[in-house]
Protein backbone atom coordinates (compact mmCIF):
# COMPACT_ATOMS: atom_id res chain seq x y z
CA UNK A 158 0.00 0.00 0.00
CA UNK A 159 1.43 3.37 -1.08
CA UNK A 160 0.68 6.38 1.06
CA UNK A 161 0.43 9.32 -1.32
CA UNK A 162 0.29 12.98 -0.29
CA UNK A 163 -0.89 15.36 -3.02
CA UNK A 164 -0.17 19.09 -2.65
CA UNK A 165 -2.20 21.57 -4.70
CA UNK A 166 -5.18 19.21 -5.07
CA UNK A 167 -7.57 22.07 -5.90
CA UNK A 168 -5.70 22.96 -9.10
CA UNK A 169 -6.05 21.60 -12.62
CA UNK A 170 -3.34 18.96 -12.27
CA UNK A 171 -4.00 18.37 -8.57
CA UNK A 172 -7.69 17.54 -9.13
CA UNK A 173 -6.80 15.10 -11.87
CA UNK A 174 -4.27 13.44 -9.60
CA UNK A 175 -6.86 13.26 -6.82
CA UNK A 176 -9.30 11.51 -9.19
CA UNK A 177 -6.72 9.10 -10.59
CA UNK A 178 -5.21 8.12 -7.25
CA UNK A 179 -8.56 8.19 -5.48
CA UNK A 180 -9.64 5.17 -7.52
CA UNK A 181 -6.42 3.18 -7.01
CA UNK A 182 -7.06 0.51 -4.43
CA UNK A 183 -3.35 0.14 -3.61
CA UNK A 184 -3.04 3.78 -2.51
CA UNK A 185 -3.98 5.64 0.61
CA UNK A 186 -4.27 9.25 -0.53
CA UNK A 187 -4.34 12.50 1.38
CA UNK A 188 -5.25 15.52 -0.73
CA UNK A 189 -4.14 18.98 0.35
CA UNK A 190 -4.26 22.54 -0.90
CA UNK A 191 -4.05 25.91 0.76
CA UNK A 192 -7.79 26.52 0.91
CA UNK A 193 -9.93 25.16 3.67
CA UNK A 194 -12.23 23.20 1.34
CA UNK A 195 -11.62 20.67 -1.37
CA UNK A 196 -13.36 21.24 -4.70
CA UNK A 197 -14.01 17.49 -5.02
CA UNK A 198 -16.25 17.36 -2.00
CA UNK A 199 -16.98 13.63 -1.77
CA UNK A 200 -16.43 10.97 0.87
CA UNK A 201 -14.10 9.17 -1.54
CA UNK A 202 -11.48 11.86 -1.00
CA UNK A 203 -9.59 12.65 2.18
CA UNK A 204 -8.63 16.29 2.30
CA UNK A 205 -6.91 18.63 4.68
CA UNK A 206 -5.75 22.19 4.33
CA UNK A 207 -2.01 22.61 3.81
CA UNK A 208 -0.11 25.71 2.75
CA UNK A 209 3.27 24.48 1.56
CA UNK A 210 4.85 27.81 2.49
CA UNK A 211 4.10 27.09 6.15
CA UNK A 212 7.11 25.02 7.24
CA UNK A 213 5.78 23.89 10.59
CA UNK A 214 2.42 22.80 9.11
CA UNK A 215 4.23 20.85 6.39
CA UNK A 216 6.43 19.19 9.01
CA UNK A 217 3.58 18.20 11.29
CA UNK A 218 1.26 16.94 8.54
CA UNK A 219 3.95 14.91 6.83
CA UNK A 220 5.19 13.66 10.20
CA UNK A 221 1.75 12.30 11.03
CA UNK A 222 0.67 10.99 7.59
CA UNK A 223 4.14 9.64 6.72
CA UNK A 224 3.67 9.36 2.95
CA UNK A 225 5.80 7.14 0.73
CA UNK A 226 5.30 9.64 -2.08
CA UNK A 227 4.68 13.38 -2.05
CA UNK A 228 3.35 14.83 -5.31
CA UNK A 229 3.71 18.57 -5.59
CA UNK A 230 1.18 20.13 -7.95
CA UNK A 231 0.96 23.32 -5.84
CA UNK A 232 2.41 26.41 -7.45
CA UNK A 233 1.85 29.99 -8.39
CA UNK A 234 1.40 29.13 -12.06
CA UNK A 235 0.04 32.37 -13.52
CA UNK A 236 2.94 33.69 -15.58
CA UNK A 237 2.03 37.38 -15.45
CA UNK A 238 1.08 37.24 -11.77
CA UNK A 239 4.52 35.81 -11.01
CA UNK A 240 6.09 38.72 -12.89
CA UNK A 241 4.13 41.21 -10.75
CA UNK A 242 4.22 39.40 -7.40
CA UNK A 243 7.76 38.09 -7.33
CA UNK A 244 8.11 37.59 -3.62
CA UNK A 245 4.88 35.58 -3.45
CA UNK A 246 5.94 33.51 -6.47
CA UNK A 247 9.30 32.71 -4.87
CA UNK A 248 7.59 31.82 -1.62
CA UNK A 249 5.38 29.15 -3.22
CA UNK A 250 7.54 27.96 -6.12
CA UNK A 251 10.85 27.82 -4.25
CA UNK A 252 10.52 28.15 -0.47
CA UNK A 253 7.47 25.88 -0.36
CA UNK A 254 9.23 23.28 -2.47
CA UNK A 255 12.17 23.49 -0.07
CA UNK A 256 9.85 22.57 2.80
CA UNK A 257 8.67 19.49 0.91
CA UNK A 258 12.26 18.49 0.17
CA UNK A 259 13.18 18.82 3.82
CA UNK A 260 10.35 16.63 5.07
CA UNK A 261 10.65 14.09 2.26
CA UNK A 262 14.34 13.65 3.02
CA UNK A 263 13.65 13.26 6.73
CA UNK A 264 11.13 10.42 6.32
CA UNK A 265 12.66 8.87 3.17
CA UNK A 266 9.68 9.75 0.96
CA UNK A 267 9.97 10.31 -2.76
CA UNK A 268 9.08 13.76 -4.10
CA UNK A 269 7.41 14.07 -7.51
CA UNK A 270 7.30 17.65 -8.71
CA UNK A 271 5.75 19.39 -11.71
CA UNK A 272 7.79 21.99 -13.60
CA UNK A 273 7.56 23.78 -16.92
CA UNK A 274 8.96 24.49 -20.38
CA UNK A 275 9.28 28.13 -19.26
CA UNK A 276 12.70 27.23 -17.81
CA UNK A 277 13.84 27.52 -21.48
CA UNK A 278 14.23 30.67 -23.55
CA UNK A 279 12.32 29.29 -26.55
CA UNK A 280 15.09 29.93 -29.05
CA UNK A 281 15.91 26.32 -29.92
CA UNK A 282 12.99 24.02 -29.08
CA UNK A 283 12.02 21.22 -29.04
CA UNK A 284 14.10 20.59 -25.93
CA UNK A 285 15.70 17.52 -24.37
CA UNK A 286 16.09 17.09 -20.60
CA UNK A 287 19.80 17.98 -20.74
CA UNK A 288 19.44 21.15 -22.80
CA UNK A 289 20.60 24.46 -21.41
CA UNK A 290 17.99 26.30 -19.37
CA UNK A 291 17.57 30.06 -19.56
CA UNK A 292 14.22 31.31 -18.25
CA UNK A 293 13.02 34.64 -19.59
CA UNK A 294 10.43 35.56 -16.98
CA UNK A 295 10.08 35.35 -13.22
CA UNK A 296 7.71 32.36 -13.35
CA UNK A 297 10.34 30.33 -15.20
CA UNK A 298 13.08 31.59 -12.92
CA UNK A 299 11.19 30.60 -9.80
CA UNK A 300 10.25 27.19 -11.25
CA UNK A 301 13.88 26.54 -12.19
CA UNK A 302 14.98 27.53 -8.69
CA UNK A 303 12.37 25.08 -7.35
CA UNK A 304 13.85 22.31 -9.50
CA UNK A 305 17.31 23.16 -8.20
CA UNK A 306 16.19 23.00 -4.58
CA UNK A 307 15.08 19.44 -5.29
CA UNK A 308 18.09 18.25 -7.29
CA UNK A 309 20.59 19.45 -4.67
CA UNK A 310 18.32 18.40 -1.80
CA UNK A 311 19.51 14.84 -1.32
CA UNK A 312 16.00 13.48 -1.72
CA UNK A 313 14.62 10.74 -3.95
CA UNK A 314 12.78 12.61 -6.65
CA UNK A 315 11.27 12.84 -10.10
CA UNK A 316 10.63 16.16 -11.85
CA UNK A 317 8.15 16.34 -14.72
CA UNK A 318 8.51 19.35 -16.97
CA UNK A 319 5.37 19.89 -18.98
CA UNK A 320 3.80 22.44 -21.34
CA UNK A 321 0.56 24.46 -21.63
CA UNK A 322 -1.70 22.06 -19.79
CA UNK A 323 -5.35 22.00 -20.86
CA UNK A 324 -8.38 20.26 -19.48
CA UNK A 325 -11.44 20.81 -17.35
CA UNK A 326 -12.08 20.64 -13.65
CA UNK A 327 -14.16 22.19 -10.91
CA UNK A 328 -13.48 25.90 -10.47
CA UNK A 329 -10.15 25.59 -12.26
CA UNK A 330 -8.47 28.73 -13.49
CA UNK A 331 -8.75 29.54 -17.17
CA UNK A 332 -6.24 27.39 -19.01
CA UNK A 333 -5.74 28.39 -22.63
CA UNK A 334 -8.34 25.99 -24.05
CA UNK A 335 -10.94 26.97 -21.44
CA UNK A 336 -10.20 30.65 -22.09
CA UNK A 337 -10.88 30.11 -25.80
CA UNK A 338 -14.09 28.16 -25.09
CA UNK A 339 -15.43 30.65 -22.55
CA UNK A 340 -14.74 33.66 -24.76
CA UNK A 341 -16.18 32.14 -27.92
CA UNK A 342 -19.27 30.91 -26.08
CA UNK A 343 -19.79 34.49 -24.89
CA UNK A 344 -19.42 35.74 -28.48
CA UNK A 345 -16.23 37.67 -27.74
CA UNK A 346 -13.39 38.00 -30.25
CA UNK A 347 -9.95 36.87 -29.14
CA UNK A 348 -6.44 37.44 -30.41
CA UNK A 349 -4.04 34.50 -30.44
CA UNK A 350 -0.33 34.61 -31.18
CA UNK A 351 1.02 32.87 -34.24
CA UNK A 352 4.63 33.20 -33.07
CA UNK A 353 4.21 31.22 -29.80
CA UNK A 354 4.59 27.53 -30.62
CA UNK A 355 4.55 24.67 -28.16
CA UNK A 356 3.13 21.22 -27.51
CA UNK A 357 -0.06 21.59 -25.43
CA UNK A 358 -0.49 18.78 -22.95
CA UNK A 359 -3.76 17.17 -21.92
CA UNK A 360 -4.03 17.14 -18.12
CA UNK A 361 -4.73 13.39 -18.12
CA UNK A 362 -1.36 12.77 -19.73
CA UNK A 363 0.44 14.63 -16.94
CA UNK A 364 -1.37 12.52 -14.36
CA UNK A 365 -0.60 9.38 -16.38
CA UNK A 366 3.11 10.19 -16.29
CA UNK A 367 2.96 10.59 -12.51
CA UNK A 368 1.28 7.19 -12.20
CA UNK A 369 4.01 5.57 -14.33
CA UNK A 370 6.74 7.21 -12.26
CA UNK A 371 5.28 5.69 -9.12
CA UNK A 372 4.64 2.27 -10.69
CA UNK A 373 8.19 2.05 -12.06
CA UNK A 374 9.84 3.86 -9.19
CA UNK A 375 11.47 6.11 -11.79
CA UNK A 376 13.68 9.00 -10.77
CA UNK A 377 15.19 12.05 -12.44
CA UNK A 378 13.96 14.61 -14.93
CA UNK A 379 11.26 13.84 -17.51
CA UNK A 380 9.97 15.95 -20.37
CA UNK A 381 6.26 15.22 -20.77
CA UNK A 382 4.04 17.00 -23.29
CA UNK A 383 1.51 16.54 -26.08
CA UNK A 384 2.81 15.06 -29.29
CA UNK A 385 2.35 17.91 -31.74
CA UNK A 386 3.80 21.39 -32.05
CA UNK A 387 1.19 24.09 -32.70
CA UNK A 388 1.01 27.84 -32.35
CA UNK A 389 -1.58 29.46 -30.10
CA UNK A 390 -3.71 30.54 -33.05
CA UNK A 391 -3.79 27.00 -34.47
CA UNK A 392 -4.58 25.56 -31.05
CA UNK A 393 -7.44 28.04 -30.59
CA UNK A 394 -8.81 27.18 -34.05
CA UNK A 395 -8.70 23.44 -33.26
CA UNK A 396 -10.44 24.11 -29.97
CA UNK A 397 -13.19 26.06 -31.72
CA UNK A 398 -13.66 23.31 -34.29
CA UNK A 399 -13.88 20.52 -31.73
CA UNK A 400 -16.22 22.48 -29.46
CA UNK A 401 -18.41 23.65 -32.38
CA UNK A 402 -17.65 27.30 -31.79
CA UNK A 403 -17.30 30.26 -34.15
CA UNK A 404 -13.77 30.25 -35.57
CA UNK A 405 -14.21 33.69 -37.14
CA UNK A 406 -13.98 35.21 -33.63
CA UNK A 407 -10.33 34.13 -33.43
CA UNK A 408 -7.85 36.61 -34.85
CA UNK A 409 -4.16 35.87 -35.42
CA UNK A 410 -1.59 38.29 -34.04
CA UNK A 411 2.02 38.45 -32.94
CA UNK A 412 2.95 38.15 -29.26
CA UNK A 413 4.06 41.77 -29.12
CA UNK A 414 0.48 42.91 -29.81
CA UNK A 415 -0.78 41.13 -26.69
CA UNK A 416 1.22 43.41 -24.35
CA UNK A 417 1.74 40.55 -21.89
CA UNK A 418 3.66 41.49 -18.77
CA UNK A 419 6.03 38.53 -18.77
CA UNK A 420 8.14 37.61 -21.75
CA UNK A 421 7.32 34.10 -23.02
CA UNK A 422 9.62 31.59 -24.72
CA UNK A 423 8.45 31.60 -28.33
CA UNK A 424 9.16 28.05 -29.49
CA UNK A 425 9.39 25.22 -26.99
CA UNK A 426 8.09 21.66 -27.36
CA UNK A 427 9.91 18.64 -25.95
CA UNK A 428 11.79 15.65 -27.26
CA UNK A 429 9.85 12.85 -25.54
CA UNK A 430 12.29 9.98 -26.08
CA UNK A 431 13.33 9.70 -22.44
CA UNK A 432 9.76 9.64 -21.10
CA UNK A 433 8.85 7.16 -23.81
CA UNK A 434 11.73 4.81 -22.94
CA UNK A 435 11.59 5.11 -19.16
CA UNK A 436 7.83 5.42 -18.66
CA UNK A 437 6.37 4.11 -21.93
CA UNK A 438 4.80 7.56 -22.12
CA UNK A 439 2.69 8.01 -25.25
CA UNK A 440 0.85 11.34 -25.24
CA UNK A 441 -2.27 12.49 -27.03
CA UNK A 442 -2.09 14.98 -29.85
CA UNK A 443 -4.08 18.20 -29.47
CA UNK A 444 -7.02 16.91 -31.45
CA UNK A 445 -7.47 13.77 -29.36
CA UNK A 446 -6.84 15.70 -26.15
CA UNK A 447 -9.43 18.33 -27.03
CA UNK A 448 -12.00 15.65 -27.94
CA UNK A 449 -11.34 14.00 -24.58
CA UNK A 450 -11.77 17.36 -22.85
CA UNK A 451 -15.06 17.87 -24.67
CA UNK A 452 -16.31 14.41 -23.68
CA UNK A 453 -15.47 15.14 -20.06
CA UNK A 454 -17.19 18.54 -20.14
CA UNK A 455 -20.29 17.07 -21.82
CA UNK A 456 -20.63 14.38 -19.15
CA UNK A 457 -19.99 16.41 -16.05
CA UNK A 458 -21.00 19.98 -15.37
CA UNK A 459 -17.62 21.62 -15.10
CA UNK A 460 -16.89 25.31 -15.63
Ligand SMILES: NC(=O)c1ccc[n+]([C@@H]2O[C@H](COP(=O)([O-])OP(=O)(O)OC[C@H]3O[C@@H](n4cnc5c(N)ncnc54)[C@H](OP(=O)(O)O)[C@@H]3O)[C@@H](O)[C@H]2O)c1
Nearest residue numbers: 165167168169170191208209231232234271273319321322
Ligand atom coordinates in the same frame (compact mmCIF):
# COMPACT_ATOMS: atom_id res chain seq x y z
N1 LIG B 1 -1.04 25.12 -16.37
C1 LIG B 1 -0.05 25.02 -17.23
O1 LIG B 1 -0.19 25.32 -18.42
C2 LIG B 1 1.28 24.49 -16.77
C3 LIG B 1 2.28 24.28 -17.72
C4 LIG B 1 3.51 23.75 -17.31
C5 LIG B 1 3.70 23.44 -15.97
N2 LIG B 1 2.72 23.67 -15.07
C6 LIG B 1 2.97 23.33 -13.67
O2 LIG B 1 2.04 22.35 -13.29
C7 LIG B 1 1.75 22.47 -11.90
C8 LIG B 1 0.25 22.50 -11.69
O3 LIG B 1 -0.28 23.60 -12.41
P1 LIG B 1 -1.84 23.84 -12.56
O4 LIG B 1 -2.09 24.29 -13.94
O5 LIG B 1 -2.59 22.69 -12.01
O6 LIG B 1 -1.98 25.11 -11.63
P2 LIG B 1 -3.24 25.59 -10.78
O7 LIG B 1 -4.49 25.12 -11.42
O8 LIG B 1 -3.04 27.03 -10.51
O9 LIG B 1 -3.05 24.75 -9.43
C9 LIG B 1 -2.10 25.05 -8.47
C10 LIG B 1 -2.74 24.80 -7.13
O10 LIG B 1 -1.79 25.08 -6.10
C11 LIG B 1 -2.49 25.75 -5.07
N3 LIG B 1 -1.56 26.54 -4.25
C12 LIG B 1 -1.06 27.75 -4.51
N4 LIG B 1 -0.25 28.14 -3.51
C13 LIG B 1 -0.26 27.15 -2.60
C14 LIG B 1 0.34 26.97 -1.35
N5 LIG B 1 1.12 27.91 -0.81
N6 LIG B 1 0.12 25.82 -0.68
C15 LIG B 1 -0.69 24.87 -1.20
N7 LIG B 1 -1.32 24.99 -2.37
C16 LIG B 1 -1.10 26.12 -3.07
C17 LIG B 1 -3.45 26.64 -5.82
O11 LIG B 1 -4.48 27.10 -5.02
P3 LIG B 1 -5.26 28.45 -5.45
O12 LIG B 1 -5.92 28.12 -6.73
O13 LIG B 1 -6.20 28.67 -4.38
O14 LIG B 1 -4.22 29.51 -5.58
C18 LIG B 1 -3.94 25.72 -6.90
O15 LIG B 1 -5.03 24.97 -6.44
C19 LIG B 1 2.48 23.73 -11.44
O16 LIG B 1 3.69 23.36 -10.84
C20 LIG B 1 2.76 24.48 -12.72
O17 LIG B 1 3.92 25.28 -12.59
C21 LIG B 1 1.51 24.19 -15.44
